[in-house]
Amino acid sequence: MHAPHVDVGLGSKQTTRSPATKTLDFLWLELTNRCNLRCVHCYTESHPHSGDRDVLTAQDYDSLMRQAYDLGCRKLQFIGGEPQLNRDFQKLLVTANTISFEFIEVFSNLTQLDDETICYAASNGICFATSVYSDEPEAHDAITGVRSSHARTIRNLKKLIDKGIETRVATIVINQDQANVARTKRFLVELGVSQVRSAETREFGRGEEILSRPARLEGLCGHCWSGKLCIAPDGAAYPCVMARQWPVGNVLEMSLAEIVAGRSLEDMRQAIFDTVWLPKLADAGNGGEVGTHELEMVRKPSKPQKPHKPQKPPKPCAPFKLNPKHPHKPKTKPGHPAQKPSDDECFPCPQSCVPDTVPPECPQSCGPFPARVPGEKKKKKE
Numbered sequence: 379m380h381a382p383h384v385d386v387g388l389g390s391k392q393t394t395r396s397p398a399t400k401t402l403d404f405l406w407l408e409l410t411n412r413c414n415l416r417c418v419h420c421y422t423e424s425h426p427h428s429g430d431r432d433v434l435t436a437q438d439y440d441s442l443m444r445q446a447y448d449l450g451c452r453k454l455q456f457i458g459g460e461p462q463l464n465r466d467f468q469k470l471l472v473t474a475n476t477i478s479f480e481f482i483e484v485f486s487n488l489t490q491l492d493d494e495t496i497c498y499a500a501s502n503g504i505c506f507a508t509s510v511y512s513d514e515p516e517a518h519d520a521i522t523g524v525r526s527s528h529a530r531t532i533r534n535l536k537k538l539i540d541k542g543i544e545t546r547v548a549t550i551v552i553n554q555d556q557a558n559v560a561r562t563k564r565f566l567v568e569l570g571v572s573q574v575r576s577a578e579t580r581e582f583g584r585g586e587e588i589l590s591r592p593a594r595l596e597g598l599c600g601h602c603w604s605g606k607l608c609i610a611p612d613g614a615a616y617p618c619v620m621a622r623q624w625p626v627g628n629v630l631e632m633s634l635a636e637i638v639a640g641r642s643l644e645d646m647r648q649a650i651f652d653t654v655w656l657p658k659l660a661d662a663g664n665g666g667e668v669g670t671h672e673l674e675m676v677r678k679p680s681k682p683q684k685p686h687k688p689q690k691p692p693k694p695c696a697p698f699k700l701n702p703k704h705p706h707k708p709k710t711k712p713g714h715p716a717q718k719p720s721d722d723e724c725f726p727c728p729q730s731c732v733p734d735t736v737p738p739e740c741p742q743s744c745g746p747f748p749a750r751v752p753g754e755k756k757k758k759k760e
């Protein structure tokens with residue numbers, strides 16, 4: 379079965395064919411639409427009771443990961459809602475690791491995180507990403523709608539850092555003033571967060587109300603034209619977690635390979651490339667949005683002003699007891715070689731939803747942007 383063709387209004391804007399339209403490089407798996415928080419800008423409009431469209435089972439997610447790997451995908455992010463609210467979260471994390479994805483990240487609000495998960499992540503190179511809206515607990519909690527969420531998120535963030543786990547944190551700018559944003563970023567760097575950045579609120583989900591404008595293609599960051607795909611808990615596939623207005627198929631009706639090779643995804647990626655990506659590159663060349671604050675990123679300095687030191691030496695930890703009975707034997711199909719992160723990758727993504735990655739096919743010179751070190755998976759501890 380093929381996804382219905384979606385008219386994305388390319389029209390006369392279609393000028394340059396994007397060079398990577400039928401690949402799968404990075405997969406977002408939304409493990410639930412539920413969340414224990416209720417952030418004012420949430421693009422999935424998640425809240426504690428928003429799981430009525432959570433249809434995919436653990437077996438479905440397992441199958442999707444294997445299909446993705448067989449299509450050459452090596453980078454995976456679990457996201458939601460709050461992904462840890464999926465009762466099979468730990469099992470799925472073990473499966474992803476067993477399949478041998480080279481980059482596995484959990485995008486979580488970190489208000490809940492058990493020691494078993496932290497230890498498994500530390501031992502297996504699993505990364506974590508989250509959002510922190512302010513260094514002031516009250517300001518952060520006002521955005522999440524849950525009192526003490528700041529305290530819990532920061533406590534668990536510190537635990538991850540103490541275990542040496544790679545962490546990315548974005549401060550989404552909603553109503554905070556510039557001084558608050560700058561202070562929050564400093565706070566996070568001093569905490570020892572690996573990558574810190576700020577990003578604008580986007581007009582998707584509850585963000586439409588905040589910005590008083592409807593969702594539109596130009597509201598995307600533009601990175602998802604190449605090789606990215608999101609699968610929602612109801613099986614819907616989107617070019618990006620934010621692009622929910624533009625479905626490109628459903629995994630309950632078709633295989634991942636059919637979606638990736640389908641016309642709907644190709645047309646959407648082309649539309650994003652033409653309508654969002656190319657104008658942003660042109661703008662960046664003139665010192666515009668992409669070249670300045672939106673791509674702003676602060677990396678943990680090599681000589682931090684306040685060196686981060688774990689409070690106590692980390693205790694040895696027990697791995698998950700979950701061992702898949704039939705471990706997946708990774709195989710690479712002809713034409714889908716393993717996609718190692720390229721040294722040419724150099725753009726930080728402006729949005730908090732993906733790690734810093736841009737395909738090497740990017741037509742733009744990498745000069746004005748900070749160089750990056752691709753986030754290769756750490757070696758497992760012996």
Ligand code: SF4
Binds near residue numbers: 424460
């Ligand atoms: S933590 Fe994330 S998923 Fe949950 S409400 Fe906030 S933005 Fe939405």
